[in-house]
Amino acid sequence: MKCMYYEKLEDNKIKCNLCPHNCIINEGKTGICRVRKNEKGELISLNYGKHTSYAYDPIEKKPLYHFYPGKDIFSIGSFGCNLKCDFCQNWEIAHGDSLTMAIEDEDILLLAQSKGSIGIAYTYNEPTISYEYILHMSKLVKEYGLKNVLVTNGYINEEPLKELLPYIDAMNIDLKSFNEEFYRKFCKGSLEPVLNTIKIAAQYTHIEITNLVIEGLNSSKEEIRELSKWIGSIDREIPLHLSKYYPSYKMRLPETSYEVLLRSKEIANEYLDYVYVGNVWGIDNNTYCPNCNNCLIHRYMGGEIIGINNNKCSKCGRPINVIY
Structure with a gap:
């Protein structure tokens, strides 16, 4: 192609x-x-229509917590990536030689509307480098009345991003650090284009942001504060997922401690209404009203809306930015 x-x-x-x-x-x-x-x-x-992975996933796994909570989505991924993160968790398909399969558009669309799926999540590797395929499929998906979700590192130029965004219903953007040196040294990229993607995407579609917290590298109080403050300057209702790092690919630093994750969450809560900790078993990731602390979405098993009526908190009436 x-x-x-x-x-x-x-x-x-x-x-x-x-x-x-x-x-x-x-x-x-x-x-x-x-x-x-x-x-x-x-x-x-080279990867147009070629897939290395596909599965039905809970939407929370993307992670998206404020977009159709409790629903499943059909996830597909190819191979390749335009960053080279030392801590890559999917390095086998991002940088290795992976087996691929070709799946016809009609079959993808059939799978996307089966088993309660709300649409397609383009994920696993970096989807934007499959630009032509993603643009093609996302148009078809919209014609079928389904949803398109993009799980991305945000490393894309402004013009192609703006052409794609009208067809994207939600994005999780991976903001790996708020430090240019970190991006250069550990990701072989730069920070500013990712910030630009976040600013633009927030104007078009629902976005949530993931930050993989690596203790000692991007976990300082100052960096977490600056990162959270910057996101909050765009919209303090943008959900932030602080994800626990585990050793992977080329990086062998110890896993991030629970204490650092909780400290980071406390700092981020000063600037953002919705902050979650990921990759930690048993942690409270329910969604609470920022005004009265009423439980809005219960996530013990999936995602169940229990405190939202007509997009407002059922207790205090505060408008709640959740798509369901």
Whole structure:
């Protein structure tokens, strides 16, 4: 499949304009993502319609806590990524040689409306590098009256992002740190494009943000405060998921302590109405009214709405930003 968002250069080179790397790709080579290849002066997508993983997942697993709580969604993923995070939890499909399967559009759509699924989540690897396929499928999904969810690192240029967003119903964006040096050293990318994606996406669709807390690297009180304060300056109702780090891929630092996660949550709560801790068994991840602390969504088994009536808290009447 021929790619969008590139320009031809001299000597059969290509400049890819999909993500902030803006790779200059020689003939026969791929960009950093490994899936956009220069074939005889044309940019070709190597993973169009090719899948490494699919499953029915609870929407909370994305994680999305304020978007159809308790519902399932059909999740699909391919291979490749435009970042190279040392702590990648899906490195086998992001950077390894994975077996793929081709699934017809009609079969994907049939699966997306089966078993109570509300639509499709594009996840597991970085979906935006499968741009042409995601754009194509998301249009079809909307025609079927289903929902599109994008689980992304947010590393995409503004023009392609704005073309895609009208078809996306919700996004979880992975904000890995609020520090440029962290992005350069541990992710081989940069911070500002991700912040720009968050600012733009918040204007178009429902967003939630995940921050993987790695103790000693991005867990300082100052960084958590700045990160939370920045998100709150956009909208303090944006849910933030502080996720526990476990050793993975190239990173072998000890897992993040429970105490650091709770401390981070306390700091974030000063600037945001909804802060959750992820990857920790048994922790209270119910949703509470920021005004009166009434339990709005109970998550002991999935997600059950118990305190919202007509998008308001059933106890105090405060408007609640949850899609259900």
